[in-house]
Amino acid sequence: MSQGHVTIDGEEIPFEPGQTLMEAAAAAGIYIPRLCHHPEFVPHGSCKLCTVDINGRHAAACTTPATDRQRVQNDTPELNDLRRALIQMLFVEGNHICPACEKSGNCQLQALGYRLAMLSPHYNHLFPRREVDASHPDVLLDRNRCIFCELCVRASRDVDGKHVFGLSGRGIHTHLIVNAASGKLGDTDLAVTDKAVTVCPVGAILKKRQGFAVPIGHRLYDRQPIGAADARGGRKNKEGDHG
Amino acid sequence: MVDAGGGGTADQVRSAVQRYHADPAYLVQILHVVQDRQGFISREAIGLVAEALDIPRARVSGVRDFYSFLHGHALGGYEILFSDNITDHFLGKEALLQRLCEKLWLEPGKLSEDGRVRVGSASCIGLSDQGPAALVNGVPLTCLTTERIDAIAGWVREGKPLAEWPPDYFSIDDNIQRGDWLLSGAWTAGRALDAAIHRGGEAALAMIDQSGLRGRGGAGFKTSMKWLFCRDAEGEARCVVCNADEGEPGTFKDRVLLRRHAEKVFEGMAVCARVIGARRGFLYLRAEYRYLLPQLEETLMDLRRRGFLGEHILGAADFHFDIEIHLGAGAYICGEESALIESLEGKRGVPRNRPPFPVSHGYLGQPTVVNNVETFAAAAKIVADGDGAFAALGTPQSSGTKLLSICGDCERPGIYEYPYGVAIRQILDDCGARDTYAVQVGGPSGTIIGVEEFDRRVSFEDLPTGGSFMVFGQGRDLFEVARNFTAFFAHESCGFCTPCRVGTTLMKKGMDKIAAGNGTAVDLAELEKLGRLTHVASHCGLGQTAANPVLVTLEKFRGDFDRRLKTKEFEPAFDLDGALEAARKITGRDDAAAHLGARK
Numbered sequence: 001m002s003q004g005h006v007t008i009d010g011e012e013i014p015f016e017p018g019q020t021l022m023e024a025a026a027a028a029g030i031y032i033p034r035l036c037h038h039p040e041f042v043p044h045g046s047c048k049l050c051t052v053d054i055n056g057r058h059a060a061a062c063t064t065p066a067t068d069r070q071r072v073q074n075d076t077p078e079l080n081d082l083r084r085a086l087i088q089m090l091f092v093e094g095n096h097i098c099p100a101c102e103k104s105g106n107c108q109l110q111a112l113g114y115r116l117a118m119l120s121p122h123y124n125h126l127f128p129r130r131e132v133d134a135s136h137p138d139v140l141l142d143r144n145r146c147i148f149c150e151l152c153v154r155a156s157r158d159v160d161g162k163h164v165f166g167l168s169g170r171g172i173h174t175h176l177i178v179n180a181a182s183g184k185l186g187d188t189d190l191a192v193t194d195k196a197v198t199v200c201p202v203g204a205i206l207k208k209r210q211g212f213a214v215p216i217g218h219r220l221y222d223r224q225p226i227g228a229a230d231a232r233g234g235r236k237n238k239e240g241d242h243g
Numbered sequence: 244m245v246d247a248g249g250g251g252t253a254d255q256v257r258s259a260v261q262r263y264h265a266d267p268a269y270l271v272q273i274l275h276v277v278q279d280r281q282g283f284i285s286r287e288a289i290g291l292v293a294e295a296l297d298i299p300r301a302r303v304s305g306v307r308d309f310y311s312f313l314h315g316h317a318l319g320g321y322e323i324l325f326s327d328n329i330t331d332h333f334l335g336k337e338a339l340l341q342r343l344c345e346k347l348w349l350e351p352g353k354l355s356e357d358g359r360v361r362v363g364s365a366s367c368i369g370l371s372d373q374g375p376a377a378l379v380n381g382v383p384l385t386c387l388t389t390e391r392i393d394a395i396a397g398w399v400r401e402g403k404p405l406a407e408w409p410p411d412y413f414s415i416d417d418n419i420q421r422g423d424w425l426l427s428g429a430w431t432a433g434r435a436l437d438a439a440i441h442r443g444g445e446a447a448l449a450m451i452d453q454s455g456l457r458g459r460g461g462a463g464f465k466t467s468m469k470w471l472f473c474r475d476a477e478g479e480a481r482c483v484v485c486n487a488d489e490g491e492p493g494t495f496k497d498r499v500l501l502r503r504h505a506e507k508v509f510e511g512m513a514v515c516a517r518v519i520g521a522r523r524g525f526l527y528l529r530a531e532y533r534y535l536l537p538q539l540e541e542t543l544m545d546l547r548r549r550g551f552l553g554e555h556i557l558g559a560a561d562f563h564f565d566i567e568i569h570l571g572a573g574a575y576i577c578g579e580e581s582a583l584i585e586s587l588e589g590k591r592g593v594p595r596n597r598p599p600f601p602v603s604h605g606y607l608g609q610p611t612v613v614n615n616v617e618t619f620a621a622a623a624k625i626v627a628d629g630d631g632a633f634a635a636l637g638t639p640q641s642s643g644t645k646l647l648s649i650c651g652d653c654e655r656p657g658i659y660e661y662p663y664g665v666a667i668r669q670i671l672d673d674c675g676a677r678d679t680y681a682v683q684v685g686g687p688s689g690t691i692i693g694v695e696e697f698d699r700r701v702s703f704e705d706l707p708t709g710g711s712f713m714v715f716g717q718g719r720d721l722f723e724v725a726r727n728f729t730a731f732f733a734h735e736s737c738g739f740c741t742p743c744r745v746g747t748t749l750m751k752k753g754m755d756k757i758a759a760g761n762g763t764a765v766d767l768a769e770l771e772k773l774g775r776l777t778h779v780a781s782h783c784g785l786g787q788t789a790a791n792p793v794l795v796t797l798e799k800f801r802g803d804f805d806r807r808l809k810t811k812e813f814e815p816a817f818d819l820d821g822a823l824e825a826a827r828k829i830t831g832r833d834d835a836a837a838h839l840g841a842r843k
Contacts, residue, residue: 012329017384043596044549045596045740045742045782046739046740047740047741048740048741048742048780048781048782049741051779051780058779058780060782063596065598082776082779082780085772085776086741086742086776086780089741089742089745089746089749090741090745092743092745092749093745093748123749124749124752126748147741148738148739148744163299163301163302164301165301166299166301166302166304167305167591167738168301168304168305168307168308168309169309169738170308170309170311170574170591170736170737170738171308171733171734171735171736171737171738171744171747171748172733172736172738172745172747172748173738174744175736177301177304177305177590178301179299179300180300181286181289181290181300188770
């Protein structure tokens with residue numbers, strides 16, 4: 001049963017009771033950029049890529065409940081500028097070397113960089129020292145690429161029932177830790193079949209020995225831009241809005 | 244710093260966990276106890292705590308490493324932290340810190356080679372009226388001078404116990420300069436409770452409503468509405484929380500309220516409990532105020548003895564309520580009510596997504612009222628004395644009085660209680676501020692005003708403030724003020740959302756670049772852009788206000804920024820000669836040929 005309607009970029013769409021704006025948009029085939037959001041998990045609201053304008057105020061679409069007659073701006077030059085700046089922030093706070101990363105082409109951070117027409121990192125790189133953990137027989141943890149979306153934290157806790165991952169530190173010193181006295185992934189009960197291993201939107205958690213199974217140029221976002229699969233029902237794909 | 248209690252790590256962890264009934268919600272408290280006994284929280288202790296509480300060890304270490312006052316490495320016998328507020332700086336904090344470090348052969352922030360002492364900085368410790376101030380092993384040192392620093396260096400070298408240092412080094416003045424409705428007049432404990440019991444919770448709520456009381460933390464939500472929403476929310480149990488995490492730099496009014504008017508604060512909480520039907524209450528006390536703990540515990544014991552807390556309060560058959568004190572651990576973000584609740588639940592102090600709000604889903608999911616210390620004190624007095632006197636004070640939208648913590652360039656810093664609507668000019672006259680250049684109202688997250696705005700008034704409709712009021716005289720550099728505040732926010736950002744986590748750090752770096760003499764107009768434009776982004780996209784109030792110092796100071800006092808620029812043209816600038824410094828260090832050269840251009 002439909003409860004009401006919201007307007008996104010002038011298009012009126014229905015929503016079900018209890019839906020967030022992100023869910024209502026997804027159901028209507030409207031893509032809102034995102035990194036920390038995953039439809040199978042409780043909304044998190046940390047990356048802020050899904051920031052939209054609701055009746056003149058900015059808010060994250062993934063955590064905002066849809067209410068009747070909200071007027072939402074989503075795909076506008078101003079909001080895409082903001083999102084590009086957030087992507088640039090994520091790039092400079094970590095160490096993202098796309099050409100050397102196995103995730104390249106399947107990476108949501110990289111794909112959003114392309115979609116939002118990011119031409120440079122813009123800000124000065126922070127070049128943090130972050131630990132690479134290759135102690136696990138089947139899984140590689142490269143913290144240089146972590147964006148703190150906590151999807152692995154949530155997947156391990158809520159799906160795998162294991163609590164392998166957690167965040168530690170504060171502010172810019174926030175970092176991903178694993179649940180072992182040694183601090184090593186190899187000493188946790190993580191299995192390569194865990195949801196936590198596949199849910200990472202970037203290349204921080206990778207399965208070992210699977211390098212280049214699909215060649216660069218033929219990967220997910222090489223074939224179509226991120227968000228294209230979400231936009232359906234004959235909607236024009238608006239990727240590459242250069243704001 | 245380390246308790247002399249016996250037993251190994253396992254015994255000490257076990258007793259700490261047992262003291263809190265192995266309840267993971269007490270994780271922060273348990274870690275405090277472990278640290279008190281062992282000096283720090285070791286990897287071994289993390290594992291033992293996790294096991295005893297049956298929670299992942301990653302959660303325990305994630306909590307330990309979130310809070311500034313919990314440590315994973317051994318500290319020295321003396322841990323000396325200088326308050327880092329800008330008013331401490333203007334009183335010579337940095338020179339004093341350097342002097343102490345030199346006398347002790349130390350690098351700031353690093354443990355001495357003999358492992359005995361560390362000297363560093365901490366975000367404002369709530370003593371800006373008697374700075375420069377510092378905490379030594381959690382105990383405040385006030386009114387520091389070079390003479391005092393020299394003496395302290397000597398005692399530290401000798402290993403003299405704190406108990407043998409002269410008491411006047413630790414003396415704290417309440418500095419109440421102007422009392423009004425809340426601070427003046429006698430107070431008899433129990434009158435508010437008596438009214439709430441005999442006239443009923445509904446009548447008490449009506450009085451709070453009639454008084455027009457709004458939250459004193461700064462946001463100004465109507466107190467009666469908050470209590471009403473909480474009372475009417477669905478839930479088995481309810482909870483009352485007093486926010487004594489007074490972390491806004493420059494504020495210290497809660498320190499004074501808790502020292503002088505704790506009974507009033509606790510009674511206000513009990514009245515709230517009566518109205519909403521709560522059995523449990525918490526006072527969330529910032530770690531920087533830990534020295535108030537014994538006195539507050541004593542007050543609670545006394546109130547219990549007199550029947551104002553506990554079972555059957557004042558003989559009422561159906562009224563049971565008690566208060567626990569929960570110690571924070573050094574995180575400004577925990578002043579945000581949902582982060583405070585996370586911390587109360589033994590977690591990292593990360594603000595929650597809202598809705599739902601704490602009034603319906605707060606502590607452990609229970610409907611929860613979180614109010615400021617001053618709000619509860621006012622609530623108690625309103626219910627005890629009636630709402631009339633309170634409502635008659637102030638302005639139509641801001642009734643009653645407000646406590647201001649005044650510090651900076653004035654003759655009489657301290658606590659000033661004014662009816663709302665008082666003009667800035669009046670306040671400056673009263674505190675003996677002459678030749679004032681600017682006033683920071685509401686702390687770094689508030690705003691800064693110049694002379695042309697001194698007729699504005701302290702009120703929710705004009706200049707709202709949680710109580711911080713910093714005066715800057717002529718000659719003060721507002722760029723340095725903004726830079727200090729920007730660094731504060733970068734240090735205190737919880738790190739949850741991208742714009743605040745990265746934006747505050749990038750702003751800090753931008754300000755440092757300008758301070759180093761390498762800024763140009765490009766950097767100002769970039770700071771403004773970053774500030775706007777952080778303001779609109781951040782998750783909570785911290786990030787949304789973190790850019791205020793940069794944005795407002797740029798808007799009103801641009802000259803203070805321009806003065807620091809290398810060029811006002813839009814061209815990038817960097818220090819070519821400075822870039823050679825590393826090469827000079829490696830080669831050991833410092834001759835003229837090893838430098839580019841004119842040496843500064």
